[in-house]
Amino acid sequence: MGDRDDRTPSTSRREPPVTMRGIRTRAALVAAARVVFERDGYLDARLTDITKEAACAAGTFYTYFSSKEEIFAAVLHEAQQDMMHPGMGRVSGTDDPYAVLEASNRAYLTAYRRNAKLMGLMEQVAHIDPEFQRFRNARAEAFVARNARGIAELQERSIVDPEIDPMMASRALSGMVSRMAYAVFVSGEGTADGSEYDFEELVFVLTRLWANALRFPDRG
Incomplete structure (x- = not known):
C-alpha cells in the first residue's frame, strides 16, 4: 500500500503568490529545482543553476524561497x-x-x-x-x-x-x-x-x- 503525508520540512513561511504571474514563476522554480536536484544531486545543486533552468533572474528566487533546503522541501511536496x-x-x-x-x-x-x-x-x-x-x-x-x-x-x-x-x-x-x-x-x-x-x-x-x-x- 502507498503512503502519504502533507507535512514537509522547511516549508516557506511566505504567503503563496496570488497573481497568475507569481504562481507561474514559483511553479517554474520548483520544476527547475527538480531537474537540477535529479541531475546534480542535492549537495551539488546550486541556486544559480535552478534560476538558470527556470529562465529567471537570480534575485527572483528569494521572492519565493529563502534557501536550497526550502525549495527542496517544495519539490518533495510536489x-x-x-x-x-x-x-x-x-x-x-x-x-x-x-x-x-x-x-x-x-x-x-x-x-x-x-x-x-x-x-x-x-x-x-x-x-x-x-x-x-x-x-x-x-x-x-x-x-x-x-x-x-x-x-x-x-x-x-x-x-x-x-x-x-x-x-x-x-x-x-x-x-x-x-x-x-x-x-x-x-x-x-x-x-x-x-x-x-x-x-x-x-x-x-x-x-x-x-x-x-x-x-x-x-x-x-
Whole structure:
C-alpha cells in the first residue's frame, strides 16, 4: 500500500503568490529545482543553476524561497501530491478488497517509479539533515497508520484475520512494499539472474504476499 503525508520540512513561511504571474514563476522554480536536484544531486545543486533552468533572474528566487533546503522541501511536496492515491481506507461494503489492494499497490509502485530519483535523494538528505529525517519518519508513520486503519476496517468486516494487531501488521507489510520499491526503483536491484523485475509481476507478488499475510478469502 502507498503512503502519504502533507507535512514537509522547511516549508516557506511566505504567503503563496496570488497573481497568475507569481504562481507561474514559483511553479517554474520548483520544476527547475527538480531537474537540477535529479541531475546534480542535492549537495551539488546550486541556486544559480535552478534560476538558470527556470529562465529567471537570480534575485527572483528569494521572492519565493529563502534557501536550497526550502525549495527542496517544495519539490518533495510536489512529489507527495503525485504519490497520493486511493488506499485500503476507501474500501466499502460493495468493493472487492483484494482488487482495491492490488490497485493501490499498482498506483503506489507506479508513482514511486516516477519519483524514484527524488525518493533516493530524500533518503540521502535525511542522513545529513535532522529536519528531513523527521519528515521521512513522519511520512513513513502516516503510511503505517493509514494502512493500519484499513486493516482494522477489514477485520471489522470479518474479511481478514481478526487475531493480528493491525498496527504491527501494517508496519511489517508497509515496510515490505516500500523497501521493495526502493530496492527496485532506486537501488536498481534485479532478479537472481540480474534481469529487471517485471512490473506486473512485482505488483502481483507484493499484493499476494500482503493478502496471504492477512488471510484474505480464497479468490478461487
